[in-house]
Amino acid sequence: MSSIKLNNVSKWFGKNLVIKNVNLEIKDGEFVVLVGPSGCGKSTLLRIISGLEDLDEGEILINLENVTSKIPSERELSMVFQSYALYPHMNVSENIGFSLKTSGVDKELLKKKIAEVAKILKLDSLLNRLPKQLSGGQRQRVAIGRAIIRQPKAFLFDEPLSNLDASLRVEMRLEISRLHKQLGITTIYVTHDQVEAMTLADKIVVINQGEIIQEGSPRELFNKPKNLFVAEFIGTPKMNVLNCITKRGFIYLNGKKDIKTNIKKSDDKINKIGFRPNKVIICEKEKGLFTGEIKFIEYLGSEQFIYVDCGIDEKLVVVKTNPDYKISLRKIVGLNILSKDLYFFLKNGEVLI
Ligand SMILES: Nc1ncnc2c1ncn2[C@@H]1O[C@H](COP(=O)(O)OP(=O)(O)OP(=O)(O)O)[C@@H](O)[C@H]1O
Numbered sequence: 001m002s003s004i005k006l007n008n009v010s011k012w013f014g015k016n017l018v019i020k021n022v023n024l025e026i027k028d029g030e031f032v033v034l035v036g037p038s039g040c041g042k043s044t045l046l047r048i049i050s051g052l053e054d055l056d057e058g059e060i061l062i063n064l065e066n067v068t069s070k071i072p073s074e075r076e077l078s079m080v081f082q083s084y085a086l087y088p089h090m091n092v093s094e095n096i097g098f099s100l101k102t103s104g105v106d107k108e109l110l111k112k113k114i115a116e117v118a119k120i121l122k123l124d125s126l127l128n129r130l131p132k133q134l135s136g137g138q139r140q141r142v143a144i145g146r147a148i149i150r151q152p153k154a155f156l157f158d159e160p161l162s163n164l165d166a167s168l169r170v171e172m173r174l175e176i177s178r179l180h181k182q183l184g185i186t187t188i189y190v191t192h193d194q195v196e197a198m199t200l201a202d203k204i205v206v207i208n209q210g211e212i213i214q215e216g217s218p219r220e221l222f223n224k225p226k227n228l229f230v231a232e233f234i235g236t237p238k239m240n241v242l243n244c245i246t247k248r249g250f251i252y253l254n255g256k257k258d259i260k261t262n263i264k265k266s267d268d269k270i271n272k273i274g275f276r277p278n279k280v281i282i283c284e285k286e287k288g289l290f291t292g293e294i295k296f297i298e299y300l301g302s303e304q305f306i307y308v309d310c311g312i313d314e315k316l317v318v319v320k321t322n323p324d325y326k327i328s329l330r331k332i333v334g335l336n337i338l339s340k341d342l343y344f345f346l347k348n349g350e351v352l353i
Pocket residue numbers: 013014018036037038039040041042043044045
């Protein structure tokens with residue numbers, strides 16, 4: 001079990017600075033999820049921590065020991081990649097036990113360890129099968145088994161579930177969560193999946209263009225995003241963000257013609273307001289903060305998304321409702337948002353607190 005610390009880490013690929021002065025502290029036993037748009041540097045950061053990639057500046061500490069110049073095997077971390085290449089000619093048992101076997105443990109201990117791991121991952125009945133005789137999810141579990149058999153100092157997962165179908169993802173997500181509770185091993189996990197990030201993380205780290213934009217608990221990031229980027233990145237459906245201006249203390253939304261709202265805010269650096277889809281209240285058109293026409297309805301069984309054209313920014317406002325809420329297309333409605341649920345963004349992108 002281990003803490004991991006990154007001090008002023010930077011990395012260039014040719015002329016591109018892909019990791020920019022990253023400082024990050026991961027506590028012993030913590031589950032940290034890295035999120036960010038494609039190409040922002042998540043995998044590179046993970047590879048730098050594992051030692052598979054060199055860094056140009058900064059240092060990596062594991063349990064306060066500087067490991068920057070150590071090769072991957074000396075860092076004692078286990079990495080699980082998105083593509084979980086198993087040894088095709090070895091059965092499940094041999095695949096799981098391979099790294100321990102090569103490290104020279106005796107046969108009895110090896111057998112015991114494989115059995116333990118197989119039990120945790122519910123692979124007991126599949127030990128004699130070859131990878132080609134397994135489903136995608138089972139193969140993924142073997143890849144994880146390979147990683148956990150050695151009790152590494154930390155796990156590094158790079159989108160380990162992205163090849164699985166939706167229901168397997170849910171199953172494996174729970175399994176990873178259970179594994180973490182059981183083993184308590186420090187974990188750094190990269191994902192594009194909001195639900196994985198929100199449900200697994202003790203701490204989410206939002207990265208954009210090689211920089212850490214904000215870190216915090218899922219609740220913190222969702223409720224108190226620091227800026228527009230985090231506000232729009234965390235949460236599905238996305239936060240509604242509309243351009244606005246302040247005139248004589250009132251907020252006006254930019255539309256076909258300015259729509260004056262009853263929101264009062266005097267800071268003239270405000271140029272956008274935001275609100276979550278689940279915080280919009282549909283009401284009679286006369287009573288809304290603004291009005292609009294229902295353009296699309298997406299029924300998802302356990303929830304429903306309603307898209308409303310309010311004539312603002314040529315964007316549809318998304319409203320998340322109870323699935324049983326009945327409403328018809330083309331109806332003109334009012335939309336209300338409680339003032340506590342509004343976010344105000346300044347011209348530099350920061351949230352006005
Ligand atoms: N070996 C390499 N040589 C040159 N550029 C690279 C190399 N590997 C990655 N990059 C570049 O570095 C940046 C970060 O890539 P990285 O793979 O870390 O992104 P990512 O956040 O993991 O993206 P994704 O979500 O798509 O997996 C990208 O611009 C990428 O094109």
